[in-house]
Amino acid sequence: xxxxxxxxxxxxxxxxxxxxxxxxxxxxxxxxxxxxxxxxxxxxxxxxxxxxxxxxxxxxxxxxxxxxxxxxxxxxxxxxxxxxxxxxxxxxxxxxxxxxxxxxxxxxxxxxxxxxxxxxxxxxxxxxxxxxxxxxxxxxxxxxxxxxxxxxxxxxxxxxxxxx
Numbered sequence: 001x002x003x004x005x006x007x008x009x010x011x012x013x014x015x016x017x018x019x020x021x022x023x024x025x026x027x028x029x030x031x032x033x034x035x036x037x038x039x040x041x042x043x044x045x046x047x048x049x050x051x052x053x054x055x056x057x058x059x060x061x062x063x064x065x066x067x068x069x070x071x072x073x074x075x076x077x078x079x080x081x082x083x084x085x086x087x088x089x090x091x092x093x094x095x096x097x098x099x100x101x102x103x104x105x106x107x108x109x110x111x112x113x114x115x116x117x118x119x120x121x122x123x124x125x126x127x128x129x130x131x132x133x134x135x136x137x138x139x140x141x142x143x144x145x146x147x148x149x150x151x152x153x154x155x156x157x158x159x160x161x162x163x164x
Contacts, residue, residue: 003058003120009105010051018047021097030089037080043090046073050094050131057127063134070131074138084139088132095128 010017022044025031034043049069056065077087 003123006102006120007055007058010055013101014048014051017051017097017101018044020101021047021094024093024097025090028089028093031086031093034077034082034086034090037082038077042076047094053131054098054124054127058123061123061126063130066127066131067134070134071138074135074140075142076138077135078139078142084136087135087139091128091132091135095124098124 025043026035053066053069074087077084
């Protein structure tokens with residue numbers, strides 16, 4: 001499966017995928033504090049945003065695509081008192097659900113396209129690994145003011161919004 005084909009599926013099916021992802025998170029005891037402390041509208045928006053960011057990542061594979069959202073997400077979750085382990089597990093569930101979706105929808109091309117599949121796997125893993133890294137950067141720097149080297153836009157939706 002090529003990245004373009006996955007991006008097309010994500011764009012076309014994001015709403016349904018978001019609902020199923022939210023259900024997985026709701027059913028996980030490892031995300032209890034996340035669900036307790038974060039308004040449902042906010043984690044719904046996260047679910048939609050992560051697939052939107054993934055489409056952009058598949059196109060550009062640039063940290064600038066995901067760093068702002070996930071640094072801001074880490075800051076928000078820390079300020080909301082969500083344990084990092086619950087945030088981490090929600091991202092893991094997001095990755096797992098994406099793979100389940102790909103397998104369920106038979107989005108893989110012929111086995112002959114092995115190299116393309118390997119490259120897609122590498123790209124998806126990089127997306128989720130970097131998402132977790134940037135969320136942790138935000139989480140760890142919540143009480144230190146702005147994160148060095150990060151523009152104010154990284155704090156969108158956090159207590160730092162509007163800072164320059």
